Amino acid sequence: MTLPSLQDKVALITGAAMGMGEATARLFAEAGARVVVADFNDEKGQAVVDAITGSGGAATFVHVDISKAEQVQNMVRAAVDAYGRLDVAVNNAALTPDDKPAHDFDEGYWDRLMAVDLKGTALCLKHELRQMRDQGVGGSIINISSVSGFRPQPGNIAYVAAKHGVNGITKVAALENGAHGIRVNAVAPGAIDTPMLRGALEQFGLDPQAYAPQLSLLGRFAQPGEVAQASLWLASDLSSYVTGTVIHVDAGYVGAR
Template structure:
């Protein structure tokens, strides 16, 4: 696996970025990589113990904010606390999401449907809403990345709520890009494939799949991706190196959606 030194390519020198769902997995990897690249990072998560530990381990470049992104007042407060701590906002990675559901379309659990939609779809929309308001008020552009999934392009059985939500993330990313491009604000999404996170491991266990045997079915590279590899994609999209990219989805899936 090859990696890039974020201290030289690309650099987010002094940019202020919110990362939701940053207490673990891809969100944690993103917060850490962004701090390495020179950003000041808000580690936003509902899990206070783990989120605070991540922020403290990063150091002065990070602040923890507890937030339930399904609650508008808490999301608005998250953005306000970001500006209070660091003086402005330059970008965001809206990563927070719940574990995929595991029911057939004819049997889905309505309570979990509502909770997943509240977080994965509405929560992402609320995060964009208040991030965009701040970026528009500042008047000097910015970049937002929404984390979708390969399930937003290649549906899986027994994931009806998650698949619907991730399709929705792709759609509303395009709408936000259309509306805010004239203001210099870019909005894109990243669609991770099989990334080795607690969420993926839990889902494989839930369905009774052996990770070692299942990886080749999900990846042309015959392995799971690492959270940092998703973080690198988000880093590029938030940075000025992707200055002519908006309204698109970057697939980081080892070719899964290409076959």
């Protein structure tokens, strides 16, 4: 298969130690990017780097908690120190959805999830945009949203609110930075077979195999690499006239009302 090219581009991916983030890091490296794997899980993040470099790609690991502004700033600086610039960023890091109804939500988990999924994504945007604007040659940023930002599920009040927010900040950043040649888009995955999804289904006592047809017109969960392909297209020059939009990778879930 011929991939869109990211040859010699520098790509920063948060939450890249596993799941969709790992798949994205591996795919981007295969497409020629020099990849910065950013995560709070040092062991798994370094394992992703080792796999990429072992296959002949270029990658480095950066430890980050994206809810901490100083760590996010240091993450972007580390990417530039390693490879000289920043061309692409995929803001993928997020916490597992909450599992309480609106009348009984966990305030502590609300605060933690918002700090990572919404504020953390905004912090990443802030410092990635600053770097790209300073470089003056444009760039592409992809925020990972969710179908929950369009078609809410009960019991996910914090996660749903955060992902609606991610859609909003994506559009604001696109409006503000088009004149600088920086494209900002989002990908909204549906039912993707990741540890996060399986953990969420387990919280609700749902069997993944039986529940898949309710979340997908194709009757199955997607693989993380199928989401990574959408991010790769948005990162590449093939999407050069696309900004301020959300691509749904959800097997028709949002439209099937």
